Amino acid sequence: MAVFRALESTKPANERLFFDPFAGAFASRFYRTILAACSVPFVRKTFEAYIQLRWPGTYTAAVARTRLIDDMITKAVREDGINQIFILNATLDTRAHRLDIGMPVSFVEVNHPDTQNFKQKQIWGMLGNAEMPAVHVDYVKLDMSRQQLADTISPILLQKSRYKTLFLWEALTTSMEAAQAESLFEFIKSYPPGTQVIITYADKDVFENPRAYPGFSRIYKALRHAGENWDYGMNAGDVTAFMRERNMQLLYDGGADKYREQYFGEKSKCMKGYEYFRVMRSELK
Template sequence: MQNKASRTAQQVALFRALETARGHDRVFDDPLAVRFLGGGYRLLARAAKVRPVGLRLSRFIDTRWPGPRPSAVARTRLIDDLVLESLGGGARQVLLLGAGYDSRAYRLPGIERVAVFEADHPATQAVKRRLIRGAVRPERRRHVHFVPVDLLVEDLGEALQRNGFAALEPTVVVWEGVTNYLTEPAVDQTLRRLADLTATGSRLILTYVDRRVLDGVIDAGPWPEAVKRQGEPWTFGFEPARLGGYLAERGLRLELDMSTRDAADRYLEPLGRHEQAATFYRVAAAEIQ
């Protein structure tokens, strides 16, 4: 990625801020999301607190770019639930890999009882650290350790251990919104390092884009071209049918593989929210063997 804060990370933060502004029918509450926004995005998020304005804004986004906003909302809640399940099952540390503007370290109940490591590109992380210092009291962030690392050129294990990560401890790893911006060797090396670094029974939660979008077999609408124009093109994807075998070769057992549309059916539909998340955005969970 370029040596600047991620634009797509800002957009995901906007989607989370809009969801938080909904009030009674939101599927998660992320009060920090708006703090990660600048300029026009922050104004939009604040205006969205007036419910009719927020609903119209969400509909406008979904009309212009069908799929990404409800996909981000559905996957956020699904990953929240998977992380809490892992913490309840005995995970002793959390690794947010490519953390972006993820605020789980500060908002998930009970997460402050374990060490949380936020590993991210140095440019994006520098912006986030400054914003967190202004938004979160020191006592609410003592459990969080920041790990600046560029996965395209640096070794993940060395960077983590320099910053206090405990090797071979039960861990839950969240790798959200990252793999589709990497190269195949970077994804392969990262998976192998995670399998070596964490204890048997640890969990990896990752998102990915269906490879057939990159191959032109599936039409993903205007969003891939939009992120390409922003300088963050999609460069990698998995074929869902092959994911289990790929992970098994690298020491992981696939537990769950769900499209964000299926996640929207789980979380949004029961609230009467008929919002069409994308099938080509997917969330997978795997156990370290």
């Protein structure tokens, strides 16, 4: 994902969906070399074609999904009064530093300690100059295999009379994460109405009928090789009822075909693969 964000950022301003000046810092030396060459359109298009061949649909879905969530967060802050963003399982997310929302927002990143330490080391050296002003972020260390979210967050960050909160959890794709997500829904029951949740997830059907989704088997093997063992999905048709049972109203749910069309328009008709990866946004009643 960091490489995809960095690749998108090599495009001219009038072509890219977003700009992430930090993403390249997380890439290996090999990928940084390629990304440096991607300022040349031919090289960039060749690299994009290679990604599509190896992992169908991943790049176009990833950048459209990133822009969609960026827009959801910005809208929630500007129009719905959200002033605190919890980024759960944040991995290498950089929204706290790159989103120009134009209004005061408190960002809280929840991450595995090892990932968080690596991320802070890479990103802090880039902050503080005129182009990349420092942004305060509250960091919470969480090892999902041993800890619960509610037990690790300082009460200072849970001032519900001061904050109107949005929780973002990208890639809810494992059984362990699903158990943590149930704890999250239980945790936010005490929050005031209007609290929002954005989750990305895989349609359960892709695990039950993998051959119906071209390229998934190859992507699944690549994910396992990278240590991401997807074993959890939700039935897309049941999401409305799923959220209603947790006292939440579904505001948005769509797969890659939907959000690619939103941002790529007619070009999206030629973009195939990764349709099973979905975004849902909901609000506490």
